[in-house]
Amino acid sequence: MAKHIQLIDGNSIAHANHNGSVLTMGGPSGMQVQAIFGFLRSLKAMLEKDPGEPVVLWDGKAQWRLDIFPEYKGNRTQRDPKQEAHHKAFKKQTPIIEKAVALLGVKQMRSPLLEADDLARHLVTAIVAANKLKAPADRTRITLVSGDKDWLQLVQEDVEWFDPIRDRRVTSANFFEFTGYMTPAEFVEGKCLQGDSSDNIPGIYKLGETTAQQLLARWKSIERFFAEVDAGTYTPATRKSKTATSKHPEELLASPEGRVLFRRNVQLMDMKHCRKPEQGEMIIQAAPGSREGFLELCGRLSFASMLREQGMFLRHFPNCK
Structure with a gap:
């Protein structure tokens, strides 16, 4: 049976959910949790609609890009007080998202010197090369899960792009229709x-x-x-x-x-042209999940709907036992 791998742009999906309706823990003045809640909902909805093996990719610092252009992402530090508060609220949630994903038994990958799209490019290159040695029915299908259109440059045979927030999917067949470019x-x-x-x-x-x-x-x-x-x-x-x-x-x-x-x-x-990761540089989290630990976390975060629907939710995560 053909395998399906979903390479998930962790920061993109988390940011998109953080920018939605504010959700707080323990009342209006409590910690914001909409990025956590929305990320987990997006992950579950994606697996429900199109089952596969999810791998969450996280950003490191792409020093190699700064070496080429020191002003790269230099505008990210220019925030007014409202934007800064929004950014800090997001940063507080990212470690909890990583913990929740680990408790679900979902693999996570990062490099301190590469961004998530760099990781995706190297993984796609390796998988596509392996696919060429397989019969069509045995090839691995890859879904790039991101709202970042930069990832569209990786679309090719066996590789599609999917934005779960806006429900947009791009393959080689509709690439021109979506982007305006032939290739x-x-x-x-x-x-x-x-x-x-x-x-x-x-x-x-x-x-x-x-x-x-x-x-x-x-x-x-x-x-x-x-x-x-x-x-x-x-x-x-x-x-x-x-x-x-x-x-x-x-x-x-x-x-x-x-x-x-x-x-x-x-x-x-x-x-x-992205930098290749060196041996031993990749940090891979692939520990077994914990049903008890995940439900305990949901309780602390006041995610009542996930607790009520735990059976339906967790059946999409076979490593969460």
């Missing part, structure tokens, strides 16, 4: 052109999604665009208006500065 390679280059404001990565000035899609639809790769410009077989578009205050995005991209910025973004954003 994951074109998709990630489009992202590199635009940059990523959430990670403080600037893109080519005034080059938005529509222009990025048009460029990749025509050239298939930006390096081919550069090659045609250098060969003199293509001239980058220019602004038609004499009063324009900035250059056309194609001119900016073709400039020496534009090329450096794009190629740096490829190093940061294209998972093919």
Whole structure:
């Protein structure tokens, strides 16, 4: 029977649930627990709808990206008092999410020097390589569980992306319909052109999604665009208006500065370039679960509905005994 592995972006799913309706323990002034409650509900709903072997991946600090671009994620520390309080409330919940997941007997993985998407890329690469040696009926199917669209670049045969919060699923069959790009390679280059404001990565000035899609639809790769410009077989578009205050995005991209910025973004954003984990670096939690421990935790967190529905809830976690 074919195996199904679900690689779960722990921080993405936890954050999405934390940003929902506030849920507190022990009254309105108690500790916020919506990230914990929502994460566990999302995990159960996912396994109920599409059973598989879940593996939760957690972020470490991607120092290798900071070495390339020291301002990477530099905007994450710029919070007003309300945002800071929201962030602190989330951080208090993450250790409890990890504990709850461990009590359910679900495997967790992290590296102190890699982010969850880096881990996903290495795991997907290994599994897909093994699949090529198997008959189609015996291949492992992979579901990437994340609201982060960066993970879409890993979609391929036997690999799909699923956002459980918004109930969106992307496979090779509907990739263009969802992203506007024909292939994951074109998709990630489009992202590199635009940059990523959430990670403080600037893109080519005034080059938005529509222009990025048009460029990749025509050239298939930006390096081919550069090659045609250098060969003199293509001239980058220019602004038609004499009063324009900035250059056309194609001119900016073709400039020496534009090329450096794009190629740096490829190093940061294209998972093919992510740092490989060294031997012994991976931290894997795969201890047997504990039904008694999980129910005790639910009691302390005042998760009455999980206690009432414990039979229906825990049947999706065979390692929780």
